Amino acid sequence: MQVKPTKSQFVAVASIAAELSAVMEVAKEISLAAANAKAIAFRAGEKAKGFQPITDFINELAKDTIELVNNINDYAFLLYRLTVDEQRLAEACGRFEQVERLAQCARYAASLAGPLQQARHKAQAARREFTIHVAELLVKLAEVMHPARAARVIAANSRIEASQAGEYLQSLQAVAESVDNAAQIINDKVHRCRSALTVINLAD
Numbered sequence: 001m002q003v004k005p006t007k008s009q010f011v012a013v014a015s016i017a018a019e020l021s022a023v024m025e026v027a028k029e030i031s032l033a034a035a036n037a038k039a040i041a042f043r044a045g046e047k048a049k050g051f052q053p054i055t056d057f058i059n060e061l062a063k064d065t066i067e068l069v070n071n072i073n074d075y076a077f078l079l080y081r082l083t084v085d086e087q088r089l090a091e092a093c094g095r096f097e098q099v100e101r102l103a104q105c106a107r108y109a110a111s112l113a114g115p116l117q118q119a120r121h122k123a124q125a126a127r128r129e130f131t132i133h134v135a136e137l138l139v140k141l142a143e144v145m146h147p148a149r150a151a152r153v154i155a156a157n158s159r160i161e162a163s164q165a166g167e168y169l170q171s172l173q174a175v176a177e178s179v180d181n182a183a184q185i186i187n188d189k190v191h192r193c194r195s196a197l198t199v200i201n202l203a204d
Contacts, residue, residue, distance in 0.1 A: 012196040013083050016137075017076045019189045019196075023144070024069045026189075030151065030182045031062035037158075037175040044168040050161040051172055057154050058179055061147045065186065068144050075137040082130040089123035134197055141190050141197075148186040155180035 038055040041048040096116040155176045162172035 009083055009200050012200050013076065013080045015196050016193045017073070017080065019193050020069055020073055020076055023186050023189050024066060024073075026182045026185050027062050027065040027069060030065070030179055031059055033175050033178045033182070034059035034062060037172065040168055040171045040175070044165050044172075048161070048165045048168055048172060051158065051165065054154060054158050054161060058151070058158075061151050061154065064147045065144060068140065068147070072137065072140045072144065075133055075140060078133055079130065079137065082126055082133065086123060086126040086130060089119060089126055092119045093123055134200055138194065138197055141193050144190050145187065148183045148190070151179055151183035151186075155183065 034055050037051065037058065041052045041055055044051070093116065096119055158176035158179065159173060162169055162176055165172050
């Protein structure tokens with residue numbers, strides 16, 4: 001008998017898409033913070049000289065994160081499509097199996113074997129493809145962690161540079177805090193995605 005995707009699998013895939021959408025918004029916030037920091041550093045002039053190149057790093061990290069998440073979103077949508085396909089194939093197998101049981105003594109019962117076997121093969125192929133893409137998505141999620149970690153390091157350096165900026169200290173420290181908080185949020189949401197994928201693997 002073909003096993004249907006569990007409810008937890010649908011929930012997990014949907015939650016991953018939601019978390020990734022949130023990560024994208026946070027990455028955009030980091031990009032905005034970089035633009036604000038650049039403007040502040042420009043006004044501060046020599047007082048924020050050390051902060052100016054940091055803004056470029058912040059912006060680059062935001063772009064990298066957005067690019068990675070866009071790529072990961074493709075995987076998330078694919079997982080959802082495969083989950084739906086697997087559900088439909090499992091239901092088709094179930095119907096064939098039911099008809100096969102009811103028609104055991106019927107004259108044309110043997111004719112059901114071919115379509116049933118074909119449906120089972122398709123369902124198994126969908127499950128294999130799903131499992132492969134889950135593994136690939138785990139790798140991609142790990143890649144998102146790199147810019148998030150780098151952002152936290154940059155935020156720490158930003159605080160140091162901001163301390164030299166005189167009257168612009170608070171403004172630049174606020175930028176550093178914003179980047180640090182955003183990086184932590186991304187880190188947390190990626191962990192949730194990975195946990196959701198773990199639920200899927202355990203369900204297998």
